[in-house]
Amino acid sequence: MRAVFKVTKNLWDKVHRDIVRPCNRARERVGFLSCKVTTSENGTLIILAYDYHPVSDEHYSLNSAVGACINEEAIRMALQVSLSAKCSMFHVHLHPHKGLPKFSSIDVESNCKLIPDFFGVTSHMPHGAVVFSFDKGEGLLWTSKESAPIPIDEFVVVGNPISIWWPRKSSSVQKPDRDFSRQSFLGAESEEILSQVKVGVVGLGGGGSQIVQQLAHAGVGRYAICDYDRVEESNLNRLVGATVSDAECGRLKTKVADRLIKGVMPDAEVNLVEDKWSGGLKSLSDCLVIFGCADSLKERDELERFCRRNLILYIDIGMDVHKSSESFRVAGQVISSIPDEHCFRCMRLLDDECLESEKRLYGAAGHRPQVIWSNGVLASSAVGIFMNIVCPWHDDLRGPIYQEYSGNGHILTPCGRYERSQKKCPHYQAEDVGDALFNKSDLSSLQQPHQP
Ligand SMILES: [Zn+2]
Ligand SMILES: [Zn+2]
Structure with missing residues (x-):
């Protein structure tokens, strides 16, 4: 299975504005992205992020061993969002540098504890975790409570310009044999x-x-x-x-x-x-x-x-x-x-x-x-x-x-008829993304044995 993670530039900026703020109860901030999903003909799973939920200051527990430790209440709220919207949830945190970030072993360990819980509330959707840097990101995806996480193959920040990257460039990527x-x-x-x-x-x-x-x-x-x-x-x-x-x-x-x-x-x-x-x-x-x-x-x-x-x-x-x-x-x-x-x-x-x-x-x-x-x-x-x-x-x-x-x-x-303004588009709602009919059988058909 190939997995693509898409987020609009506006939402990407919103996450970054929140997550870089200093927090007096933790060394770094975390949050959650609500996502819907769709699939393509060749079995690509496309994750479409549409809303961001920061963790409020009082929901961080003081713990000097890790950058950010969130309490039960923060997790309960994220589970509640997933339950009510029947959406995918992705844990987000930031590595404050430019270029491709890498999950630390502590990141992977804590996400392996946290993410499977989301299948208890929304079992028909994939869930996961992403780590962003200032301009790139990588991610892990779970397709069931028991499955091992799968790396996300492609990230797209949709705007003008578009940013696109492949965190694990495969050597099979062939450049066209032409002189450009x-x-x-x-x-x-x-x-x-x-x-x-x-x-x-x-x-x-x-x-x-x-x-x-x-x-x-x-x-x-x-x-x-x-x-x-x-x-x-x-x-x-x-x-x-x-x-x-x-x-x-x-x-x-x-x-x-x-x-x-x-x-x-x-x-x-x-x-x-x-x-x-x-x-x-x-x-x-x-x-x-x-x-x-x-x-x-x-x-x-x-x-x-x-x-x-x-x-x-x-x-x-x-x-x-x-x-x-x-x-x-x-x-x-x-x-x-x-x-x-x-x-x-x-x-x-x-x-x-x-x-x-x-x-x-x-x-x-x-x-x-x-x-x-x-x-x-x-x-x-x-x-x-x-x-x-x-x-x-x-x-x-x-x-x-x-x-x-x-x-x-x-x-x-x-065009003279189009006046640019700060006003948001009232005709389309952020949550109206993804395949509304996506279900558990779509998800299991995408699952494949994976060597972690
Ligand atoms: Zn990290
Ligand atoms: Zn509009």
Whole structure:
């Protein structure tokens, strides 16, 4: 079993703000993270942290032998949170340095005593412990009261930028056999990061085909690509990678995108979802970022909801051609939705009214005009935003991004309708993460004999 631990940047910061405060009853502070979980197609367990519970000062017992000794009351409160929310609990403490922290033998020993108790209140969820440093972390996971702990393979702090690391880098990690020296400014680790991250692309028509092509050239190694459509002659004006013979035989767009990726990344892992994206949720659930090239606002709304639930960063592109009295106006947007930050509703891309009016017009819209050069600008910008989120090389564009595209003037500008504010997004709740139907049989199917 592979285990991934995800936390939003806001929650990560909250934990760190609390845990570094001095405590007069202990040398260090500890806390608990409430988490929900989900799984992916290949049996990866994804732990999604959503709330933090500090231990209050009076619940530390004076004990000079260890850094922090918490009393029965602190543990009772953590058990109560797990019981009421039916959630996973992860014990958290800090090693105050930069770089990868390591559990001490006392850390492991005390967690082996503490964590199995959580199965007494919430037996169908995994529980565990993490130790954070200022910028990294490692973790242990229990799948049952009796099981030996399993190390967490991957950590992700979801924000703009994203931090991702693998505490126990396996030697089997293969870098792509290509020369990426022309993009070395992305950082010494960028090749490895790009080869390991999984990216979803929903919609492989005009915009999606260019996103897939660019990701492959940039060195992204793992994909989930979704489209149920087949190539037609009318697609050839914009579908990068498609040929006349693809149109003649009606080849699936996923097959064209797969061929495009493998042409530059022969060892890439590509999950093909030849269905509506909602038919491939388990292929998408372990993506780090999903690109949406959806046709409708409704689909954007649903994709954003899915991404929020799984702490996935979502980047959406769209374009349209509007007819005014005497001419045509090409317009579009590239917009990002970062879990625990402003959503598409906060950013005024979506509201109930526009979803409702789209529903009324459904069927009357016909095929929307699409052109390769506008799709190209939007796809390139989306990939550029992604690259700076995953392999940051500048800080000019942080937080949620909403760029509007004028296809007549060939200009991208920050959207004037979106006013950044400190106000939290009221549309999504932190606890609405994970697979609500996750149960004990999911957990036992993930268990494997493990050599500690
Ligand atoms: Zn420690
Ligand atoms: Zn919102």
